[in-house]
Amino acid sequence: MTTELYKVSARILLLPTLLVALGVMVKGYADPGDGFSAGVIAALAFALQLMVFGPGELDRLPLIRYVPYAVFLGLIISLLTAFVPSVMGQTLFTHWPPAGDSAPRFGTLEFITAVAFDVGVFLIVFGFGVGVLSSFARAEGRMRTSEERVARARAAEGEAGNTT
Amino acid sequence: MxxxxxxxxxxxxxxxxxxxxxxxxxxxxxxxxxxxxxxxxxxxxxxxxxxxxxxxxxxxxxxxxxxxxxxxxxxxxxxxxxxxxxxxxxxxxxxxxxxxxxxxxxxxxxxxxxxxxxxxxxxxxxxxxxxxxxxxxxxxxxxxxxxxxxxxxxxxxxxxxxxxxxxxxxxxxxxxxxxxxxxxxxxxxxxxxxxxxxxxxxxxxxxxxxxxxxxxxxxxxxxxxxxxxxxxxxxxxxxxxxxxxxxxxxxxxxxxxxxxxxxxxxxxxxxxxLEPWLGDALVVIGAASMVVGGVVALTRDVFKQVLAYSTISQYGYVVVMFGLGGTYGVGGAMFYVIAHALAKCALFMTAGALTEATGKQTLSESGGAVRAMPLLAFGSLLAAVGIMALPLTIGFFKDELFFAAATEHGRAMQFFAVFGAALSFAYIGRLWIGIFLGSVKQEHRPIGALMTWPVVALGILTVLGGVWVQPFREIAERAASVSYAQAIDLDIAYHFDARPENVMVLGVYGLGVVLLLTERWWRNSMRALVSIGEVIGPAHLYLLTLRALVRLSDSVHDFEVRDLRSRIASILGPAGVLVGLAVIFTPTEGTFVVGPLQRSDIPLLTVIIATAVSGVMVTFPRDHLRMVLTLSCVGYSLAVVYAFLGSPDVALVAVLIETIFALVLIAILVLMPRSILRYESRLRPARWRLGRDVTVATIAGLMAFFVAWSALSRPSASTTVISRQIELTPLAHGYDIVTVILADFRGFDTMGEITVVAIAFLGIISLIRAGRLR
Amino acid sequence: MILALSLGVAVLFGAGAYLMLKHDLIRLIIGMVLISNAANLFIMSAGLTNGAAPIYPLGDETTDPLVQAMTLTAIVISFAVTALVLSLAYRVYVSHLSVDIRELSRAEEMQADRDDEVGQPDPEKLGAPYTDAEGDRRTVAQPPNKEAQR
Amino acid sequence: MMELPLGILWFGAVIVAMLDGTRRRNAVLSIVILASALVSTLVLGADVYRNGTQEMVVGGWEQGVGISLRIDTLGIIFAVLSQAVLLAALVFETANGIKARIFPALVLFMGLGLTGVFFTGDAFNFYVFFEIAMISAYVLASYGETPRQFRSAFIFIVVNLLGSMLFLISIAALYHTTGRLDMVGIKAQVPLVAESPIVLISATIFVAFGVKLGLxxxxxxxxAVYTGTRASVVAILSGALANIGSYGLIRFGADVLPRELEFGAPVLLILGAVSIVYGGVQSISRHSANEVLAYSSIGQVGYIMVALAIGGEAGVFAAILYTVINGLNKALLFLAVSMRGWLVGTAFAIGAFSVAGVPPAAGFLGKLVLFQAAIEDGSWAIVVLVLLGGGLSFLYMFQLYRRRFWIAGEEEEESAHLPQVIVVGMAVGLLLIGLWPQPLLELADQAVLGIMGTDTAP
Structure with missing residues (x-):
């Protein structure tokens, strides 16, 4: 079913999609899009791989096993941008540089903590998408034994009835 | 210190x-x-x-x-x-x-x-x-x-x-x-x-x-x-x-x-x-208790039952005395409580000791215990004569005071007092005689001294109170003077004259002895009376109430909803009714506005119609996959609506989310065997259920409609908030105001939102992969 | 336009409510999605101001950016929750081998009956004083046989 | 300082989420985190109590532009209550052995959500935190992972999601009609807006919180949910999560929309009365212990509604006090009823006396303030109603006690030691509140003052 053509095009599409995601995130402050959209786009890129190659193949991708941790990493990054100012005596969630001050630039890119926050969002959404889709994909493999499990689960429910 | x-x-x-x-x-x-x-x-x-x-x-x-x-x-x-x-x-x-x-x-x-x-x-x-x-x-x-x-x-x-x-x-x-x-x-x-x-x-x-x-x-x-x-x-x-x-x-x-x-x-x-009728009510209730307690006590067979009903009756006296009031009423009530406490405590202990000794607890099974337990018999005799109000016991004075209080309230009260006291004379006498006299009907085990001596001591106290009444009198007087709010002097002593109290006491003895001697004549009729009382009495009412409550509870429970669909309906339905009530009870004039429709709105209108139509279409397909696809149609057309409403950010996210959501849905569908899904889609609901569903859905839709319409009919409140946000956006190093709001002004919301995502992630992982993170 | 948007919200909400009353878990979830769509559409309409996108450089009139931010947040939250519901539905399916709510209700009733049986005293015999405490014992319904599926 | 409890919970929850909660070490870590959050909330509470309501606009922007956190005594009371209940449930479950790795993290996340709900001064932010709490509860409800738990969780999630959607719609509508999202702003704007839409919105909000409360x-x-989930989870749902409902009604009703609350008082009164009677009657012959307690919760919620319907300072005061005591009662009872042993039995009895309103267990305070409010209002019907409800609660609580700890208690094995200690500790807490209610009363008094006293004209 999965022809060579699919595989090749999926592989080819991966990098550009990720680049688009990066772009969407970075340009978010000027144009539509932000970390969230970027995360979804990147996750979709992996979803494509997942559909084409199947979950087994995906596991071979480096770091993919650790993608779920991206969720927590992202959350921590976002939390840090929110709470570090608070530790430093400023109001919670005060971004750096302060309002009105000019920010260090690289070309048209401005380095501000809001971007770090957005990176956190990106990581969470990306991790979520990939994690959820790949667990669904893996669950499919386990469906074969589900009949047996149901029998077990029903027995468990019978027991549960006496303990609650 | x-x-x-x-x-x-x-x-x-x-x-x-x-x-x-x-x-x-x-x-x-x-x-x-x-x-x-x-x-x-x-x-x-x-x-x-x-x-x-x-x-x-x-x-x-x-x-x-x-x-x-x-x-x-x-x-x-x-x-x-x-x-x-x-x-x-x-x-x-x-x-x-x-x-x-x-x-x-x-x-x-x-x-x-x-x-x-x-x-x-x-x-x-x-x-x-x-x-x-x-x-x-x-x-x-x-x-x-x-x-x-x-x-x-x-x-x-x-x-x-x-x-x-x-x-x-x-x-x-x-x-x-x-x-x-x-x-x-x-x-x-x-x-x-x-x-x-x-x-x-x-x-x-x-x-x-x-x-x-x-x-x-x-x-x-x-x-x-x-x-x-x-x-x-x-x-x-x-x-x-x-x-x-x-x-x-x-x-x-x-x-x-x-x-x-x-x-x-x-x-x-x-x-x-302060209020005379309260006193009268006390008299009535106390008198009723005296009679009910006394009569029932006379018919009881179990010792403790006799004593229990006797207590009801004895406290009836006290309540009556409070109701009668005056020096003798209040003072007498206090004194009565003391006298009764000493004697009744001893009698209960006697009953318990006897039951422990013989294992029996009814009068009909007992008798002649005086031989096996003379000391106990002696102690309890003192207590019994105390309640029976014989002279030389503290009990004599309690009845004297009672009669004195009654005498202040006329002839009828006097007769009643004598009758009540005679009842207690009779039932206590019957109890003591029944236990200790007569033929021996049971074996006795020895019981400890600790179970006998308290009875004797209390009995002696009862007699002591009849001889040296001063300390008890003083305690009662001091107590009564607190209630009565003025010093009370109780004239407690033996008077050897023909004052009404003394005559009444003699009447009590006479009537009491007659009652004791004639037990075989009145026993059956009295028992019949009491059993009628049991059928219509408050105890039965209590029982009936409890049973009725249990039945009510059961029958109410039969109406309890136990189906998820009905649970949902029972939220949507009443919610709709509430909103409907709100619509009815508030002024509607000028509340609902159709709103202008310009030529430039026509594309938007078209997409909204498309969205609504595809929303309705979602309910039709029998096949799940087709349903999911129709749902995606709704999502994508909504994205277009958002785009027309001038919000590219939302449109972009809506499209992306719709896509990934469709993937997740399809993944779930893949996980469930076709057979089951196909079986589900072949089922047709019963007609009444279809009717109910449509009704509830209509109510829900109307509710949403009225809430939405009435809110939207208000012109958008002119707000300084947005203009300030727009002004401040460049200061926050951004150009896309929405993004700046999300990452800065209201970044806190976004943080909450991604936390929700993370928790959902945790939950999904836990549910699908049984908790493993990797 | 106000009326049209309100109607749109109402239709989506009603359609969702209708689906939520079905006995099929998947339909129910789809109904929930429709209802959350209705809510999102409503939030967007709450900023009903026509104009350009709120992006610098600004036009004469911009749309309300705040509702857009709110909508975005709401969309994401409802997406996360719905994904969770879906996986829960999957577990419900795995443990009951059915996506039929009637099957779940039946299981619930059976469970309730089983709860009843765990050494309960007779509530009818409450505090009967010397009268006979007859009390008609509740008959505990036998769990109905699970009818074969498919 | 203000954000410290939130920060502790937020970071703590994320860190714990990455660890395996079934290990005792990690569970203890999460207990420490929750406890320190509770302590910081208490310290913050002392500050708020002394120096008045604290406000902060997140991001340092001006009021309205950013999200404002607004911590008043009402919020502190609810936050402390909820965190305490969560802590008790978490310690209880740790003592019993946690069975799912995400359990501690979810409890912390729920603590975060609840604390956020009680601390925020922004209507939409309220919704966001509310969802954090709710989604944690959704996952928690399936804790235990038997078919029954999945079923309960599914019912829970579907119904409550419906409620959340209604709430979301109301928030959007409030924003549209008033142009504000901060509650202070909304409160100031509402009197300027025509009555009708606000009443419709209020009705929707009422339904949303009514669903949460189980009115x-x-x-x-x-x-179904309370009988289907595990003891610690039910304790959390009934003792902590349900507080959102009463808090929401107090905050949005008495604080933000007082006019509408008064308008809807008859509805609240009727539904509250029906709840009291219905819950009480249903409880009497329910056979499973959790079911009795579940229906009892429905009844108890009715009292809170009635208190709100009475309105005025006395009514709101009663509602706050009743919610606090009811939360503690229910958490204690649900935990105790799952165990065996005479100590637990005594603890349960104290909880039962509390529900029935027998001193010195704290419950009598709730009854007392309700009677007080009703008498001051001159509504004899309410006095009779509360009396009736109290009578019913005597009956069902002690029927349950009898058969749970006097009949069944004898044969079954006694529960583990540590969980018993926790339950007994909660019971002692109830007694202490009953014996020395002054602090709670003072706090509630100040909370009422904070809501009703500062009736600022627009």
């Missing part, structure tokens, strides 16, 4: 009483065998403290307790408190001594462990402590606390033999009657608060004047008091409470629970005096 |  050198008597009494249960329980935790000794010791200490406090001047103690309501933790060791505290601790001491002998037998009998001693004495002494607290409490709220504590303690004591169904039921009954009626004290207290802005009894008494609120408050408190002292029609719990171990019964009947009821009447007597 | 007729999900 002034409190050490110059201790406050009131506080000292409370602390001593409170120490008793505490130390007992601790002793139980430390060494269960020591519990009995500790209980006796601590009770003696409490009694000693009470005697000491009585001997010195009346004292008060007060400390701020609940500032918000200006409630003081206010105790007073006045005459009334002294009397009841002496009773609670003194009789308590006898009871604890008796229980120290009784409990090992009882435990052995029931096969219960030693640790149950701690439970028993702990609750018994808690009972004592709360009685002591109750009688000293000067604040209605504090009084309520102690009042309910006695109910709590009695619940556990009555249900002490919890493996017996009878004990459990009786405990519940006692709790229901006394616990629910206790709310009367609370409401009454609050009504008085409403009137006087204080819960403090002395302050209330200072400014009493009759008013409807005060009368109602007093009546409510009286209901609680009467229920607790087992007066008709609340009396039915008391005989049932007999299932408790005997020490509990003797305590309950003489110095604790039931006494608490009449104590409360004495405590709030200044309020009762 | 008749929105309660049908509640018995």
């Amino acid at each position: 002034s409190w050490l050198t110059d201790p406050n008597p009131a506080l000292a009494v409370l602390i001593a009483a409170m120490l008793a249960p505490l130390l007992t329980v601790l002793a139980g935790a430390w060494r269960p065998a020591s519990v009995r000794a500790v209980a006796v010791g601590t009770t003696a200490l409490a009694f000693g403290t009470a005697i000491w406090a009585t001997a010195i001047e009346p004292s008060t103690f007060s400390i701020m307790w609940i500032e918000t309501w200006n409630v003081q933790f206010e105790l007073a060791f006045d005459g009334l408190a002294a009397m009841y505290a002496l009773l609670a601790t003194g009789i308590g001491l006898f009871v604890v001594l008796y229980a120290a002998g009784y409990m090992p037998l009882h435990r052995e009998h029931k096969g219960r462990p030693l640790i149950d001693d701690a439970r028993f004495f702990g609750f018994l002494l808690l009972f004592m402590a709360s009685m002591v607290g109750l009688v000293m409490a000067q604040d209605l709220l504090l009084l309520f606390v102690f009042w309910d504590l006695t109910a709590v303690a009695s619940f556990f004591l009555i249900g002490f033999d919890r493996d017996e169904e009878d004990a459990r039921d009786s405990a519940l009954m006692a709790l229901l009657v006394t616990g629910i009626s206790a709310i009367g004290v609370l409401i009454g207290a609050l009504l008085l608060w409403q009137e006087y802005r204080t819960f403090s009894l002395p302050l209330i008494f200072e400014q009493t004047e009759t008013s409807v609120t005060v009368t109602w408050a007093t009546a409510l408190i009286l209901v609680a008091a009467l229920a607790k002292s087992a007066q008709f029609p609340f009396h039915f719990w008391l005989p049932r409470a007999m299932v408790a171990p005997t020490p509990v019964s003797s305590y309950l009947h003489s110095a604790a629970m039931v006494a608490a009821g009449v104590f409360l009447i004495g405590r709030i007597y200044p309020l009762i005096e | 008749f007729p929105f309660h049908f999900w509640l018995p």
Whole structure:
């Protein structure tokens, strides 16, 4: 079913999609899009791989096993941008540089903590998408034994009835 | 440290009483065998403290307790408190001594462990402590606390033999009657608060004047008091409470629970005096209790039942005396309580001792015990003649006072008093004769001295009170003068003249002896009368109420919804009704606006129509996949709507989310076997269900419609918030205001939102992968 | 336009409600999605101001950016929750081998009956004083046989 | 300082989420985190109590532009209550052995959500935190992973999601009609807006919180969920999560939309009364212990509604006090009823006395203030109603006690020691509140003052 053509095009599409995601995130402050959209786009890129190659193949991708941790990493990054100012005596969630001050630039890119926050969002959404889709994909493999499990689960429910 | 050198008597009494249960329980935790000794010791200490406090001047103690309501933790060791505290601790001491002998037998009998001693004495002494607290409490709220504590303690004591169904039921009954009626004290207290802005009894008494609120408050408190002292029609719990171990019964009947009821009447007597009909009501209720208790006691076969009904009847006297009022009424009531407590406690102990000795508990199975247990017979005889009011006992004076009070209220009252007293003469006589005289019907095991000597001691006290009445009289006088709010002088002595009281006493003896001798003639008719009473009486009403409640509960439960669909419908339906009501009951004029429709709106309108149509279309497909695709149609057209509404950000996210969501949905569908899904889609709902679904859905849609329309019809509130946000955006280093809001102005929301995502992720991982993270 | 948007919200909400009353878990979830769509559409309409996108450089009139931010947040939250519901539905399916709510209700009733049986005393015999405590014992319904699926 | 409890919980939850919660070490870590959050909330509370309401606009922007956190006494009371209940449940479950790795993290996340809900001064932010709490509850409901738990969780999630959607719609509508999202702003704007739309919105908000609370007729999900989930989870749902409902009604009703609350008082009164009677009657012959307690919760919620319907300072005061005591009662009872042993039995009895309103257990305070409010209002019908409800609660609580600890208690094995200690500790807490209610009363008083006293004109 999965022809060579699919595989090749999926592989080819991966990098550009990720680049688009990066772009969407970075340009978010000027144009539509932000970390969230970027995360979804990147996750979709992996979803494509997942559909084409199947979950087994995906596991071979480096770091993919650790993608779920991206969720927590992202959350921590976002939390840090929110709470570090608070530790430093400023109001919670005060971004750096302060309002009105000019920010260090690289070309048209401005380095501000809001971007770090957005990176956190990106990581969470990306991790979520990939994690959820790949667990669904893996669950499919386990469906074969589900009949047996149901029998077990029903027995468990019978027991549960006496303990609650 | 002034409190050490110059201790406050009131506080000292409370602390001593409170120490008793505490130390007992601790002793139980430390060494269960020591519990009995500790209980006796601590009770003696409490009694000693009470005697000491009585001997010195009346004292008060007060400390701020609940500032918000200006409630003081206010105790007073006045005459009334002294009397009841002496009773609670003194009789308590006898009871604890008796229980120290009784409990090992009882435990052995029931096969219960030693640790149950701690439970028993702990609750018994808690009972004592709360009685002591109750009688000293000067604040209605504090009084309520102690009042309910006695109910709590009695619940556990009555249900002490919890493996017996009878004990459990009786405990519940006692709790229901006394616990629910206790709310009367609370409401009454609050009504008085409403009137006087204080819960403090002395302050209330200072400014009493009759008013409807005060009368109602007093009546409510009286209901609680009467229920607790087992007066008709609340009396039915008391005989049932007999299932408790005997020490509990003797305590309950003489110095604790039931006494608490009449104590409360004495405590709030200044309020009762304000309204004459309250006194009349007391007379009626007391008289009814006298008759009901007396008549039933005459027909009972079980000792404890006889005694229980006798208590109802005896406290009927007390209530009547309070109702009659005056020096003799109030003073007599106090004196009566003392006299009755001594004698009744001894009689209960006798009944318990006998049951432990013979295993029998009915009159018909007993007889001739005087030979096996002469000492017990002697002690209980003294107690019995005390209740029968023979001369040279303290009981004689109690009846004298009663008659004196009755005489003040005319001939009818006098006759009634004689009749009532004769009843008690008869049933107590019948009990004692039935137990101790006649032929021997049973074997006797030896019982410990601890179960005999308290009876003898109490019996001797009963006689002593008839010979040297002064101390008892003084206690009663001091108590009565607190209730009556003026000094009372009770003229207690033997008068050898033909004053009405003496004539009435003779009448009592005569009538009582006649009743005793003629038992075989009236026995059957009396029993028939009583069984009629059982069928229509309050006990039966109680039972019927409970059963009706259970049935009601069952039948209501049949209507309870147990299906998810109905659960949803039962939210949407009422919600729709509520919103509908809101639409009806608020002015609708100008509320709903159609809104202008410009040419430029036509694309938007078209997409909205497309969205709505595809929304409706989602409900049609039978096939799940097709349904998911239609749902995606809705999502994508919504994205277009958002785009037309000038929000590219939302449109972008909506498209992306819709895509990934469709993937997730399809993944789930893939996980479920076709067969099941296909089976589901082939099913057709019943017609009535379809009708219901459509109706509920229409209601829900209408609800959403009205809420949306009425809100949108308001012109968008002109807001400075948005313009400020727009102005501030460049300062926040951004150009896309929406993104800046998301990452900066309202970044906190975004953080919450991604936290939700993370939690959902955790949940999904846990559900699908059984918790493994990788 | 106000009316049209309100109607749109109402239709989506109603359609969702209708689906939530079905006995099929998947339909129910789809109904929930429709309802959350209705809510999102409503939030967007709450900023009903026509104009250009709120992006610098601004036009004469911009749309309300705040509702857009709110909508975005709401969309994401409802997406996360719905994904969770879906996986829960999957577990429900795995443990009951059915996506039929009637099957779940039946299981619930059976469970309730089983709860009833765990050594309960007879509530009817409450505190009967010397009269006979007859009390008609509740008959505990036998669990209905699970009818074969498919 | 203000954000410290939130920060502790937020970071703590994320860190714990990465660890395996079934290990005792990690569970203890999460207990420490929750406890320190509770301590910081208490410290913050002391500050708020002394110096008044604290406000902060997140991000340092001006009021309205950013999200404002607004911590008043009301919020502190609810936050402390909820965190305490969560802590008790977490310790309880740790003592019993946690069975799912995400359990501690979810409890912390729920603590975060609840604390956020009680601390925020922004309507939409309220919704966000509300969803954090709710989604944690959704996952928690399936804790235990038997078919029954999945079923309960599914019912719970579907019904409550519906409620959340209604709430979301109301928030959007409030924004549209008032142009504000901060509650202070909304409160100031509402009197300027025509009555009709606000009343419709209020009705929707009422339904949303009614669903959370399990108020008749929105309660049908509640018995199934409360009987189907595990003891610690039910304790959390009934003792902590349900607080959102009463808090929401107090905050949005008495604080933000007082006019509408008064308008809807008859509805609240009727539904509250029906809940009291219905819950009480239903409880009487329910056979499973959790079911009795579940219906009892429905009844108890009715009291809170009635208190709000009475309105005025006395009514709101009663509602706050009743919610606090009810939360503690229910958490204690649900935990205790799952165990065996005479100590637990005593603890349960104290809880039962508390529900029935018998001093010195704290419950009598709730009854007292309710009676007080009703009497002051001159509504005798309410007095009778509360009396009736109290009578019913005596009956069902002690029937349950009898058969749970007097009949069944004898044969079954006693529960582990540590969980018993926790339950007994909670019971002692109830007694202490009953014996020395002054602090709670003072706090509630100040909370009422904060809501009703500062009735600022627009």
